[in-house]
Amino acid sequence: MFIKLAWQSLVHRRGGLALAVISVAVSLFTLLGVEQVRMQAKESFNRTVSSVDLIVGARTGQLNLLLYSVFRIGSPSNNISWQAYQEVAQHPQVAWTIPISLGDSHRGYRVVGTNQGFFTHYRYGREVSLAFSSGRLFAHSDEVVLGATVARQLGYRVGDSLVMAHGMGATSFHLHDDHPFTISGILSPTGTPVDRALYVSLEGMEAIHGRDDAETVAAHPSSITAFMLGLNSRVATFQVQRWVNEYHGEPLLAILPGVALSELWHLMGVLEKLLLLISALVVLASLLGLSILLLAAVRERRREIALLRAIGAGPMFLFLLVQAEALLVLLAGAVLAFAGLAAGLWIAAPLLAERYGIYLQGMDVGGQTLALMGAILAGTFVLATIPALRVCRQSLGRTLQSDG
Structure with missing residues (x-):
């Protein structure tokens, strides 16, 4: 009433x-x-990456390293030599690594050179693993895996062919059309920047920059952009971080993703x-x-x-x-x-x-x-x-x- x-x-x-x-x-x-x-x-x-203990890149600001290695925003100040990557990867406390090589794109989307460790060890959200909605992981240097957003927006399916371009422009005049890629798989949606990238092997990334197939299969890249790593014990996180930051071979920076995110929000x-x-x-x-x-x-x-x-x-x-x-x-x-x-x-x-x-x-x-x-x-x-x-x-x- x-x-x-x-x-x-x-x-x-x-x-x-x-x-x-x-x-x-x-x-x-x-x-x-x-x-x-x-x-x-x-x-x-915050849910973009959940299983990585450290991210290692060339010495720069930790926010810049976080943004280009995880969120594909910005560009690295320098690369890491393959030798430095190998020495850090062989540290007794390092359980696994995920190398990342950036520099190319396809119609405005980043191309990420990596290895099978990315699909095995990368986690997002609450320790959720990557999964395929169709197809499989790349097995050859001329195969590519697409993120869900890339496949949906560009209308690609497993078996289609595409060509990479140098740089990050949506329109590029420098196409790597001498080395086309075949789509081997499409990832399930994750709600993270993983959906907005294309993934090729490190050998495939080298191939589109001028090496022939025989050299590509046998050789490793001369450098990579950054890499993620997981440790045998998180108790050793600060010890390994200090060791990397004091590495004498070349200037490196190891960051904790959570700390870098806190700085970003601050x-x-x-x-x-x-x-x-x-x-x-x-x-x-x-x-x-x-x-x-x-x-x-x-x-x-x-x-x-x-x-x-x-x-x-x-x-x-x-x-x-x-x-x-x-x-x-x-x-x-x-x-x-x-x-x-x-x-x-x-x-x-x-x-x-x-x-x-x-x-x-x-x-x-x-x-x-x-x-x-x-x-x-x-x-x-x-x-x-x-x-x-x-x-x-x-x-x-x-x-x-x-x-x-």
């Missing part, structure tokens, strides 16, 4: 109500959208807080507008208030009635905001994955989102107190006049 009365009162002023609901919906959409993208982008980055923390602050101010402005709307309607509601007082409604009833009206506007705006955000995330997810490597998993209503909604609810109550008290004062004044 109480909520029904508040709703009927709002419907009676539906012109202003519609504007208030739209204003609240837009502000909540902005705030929740920023929060959703922030949380899911962070989760997307650097982005100021931007995150700024975006949330701007979104919160937009919500505050919207709620202030709602308060002003309710306050402006006080004079128009004199007859309604007098009628409610005549049937026995007290000041507390009128106070709660105004609060209920504000809550209903907030609820209607929240419903529109959540529906619009769910649709927006569904539409934007493929674009963000394709262009920026950020994989969204749909609407995620977690503890942070619920905390924000709780804060907005409390703010609505506080701001709606102003018109609610005005109604109570007007009601009391009319009662005193009638008594006199």
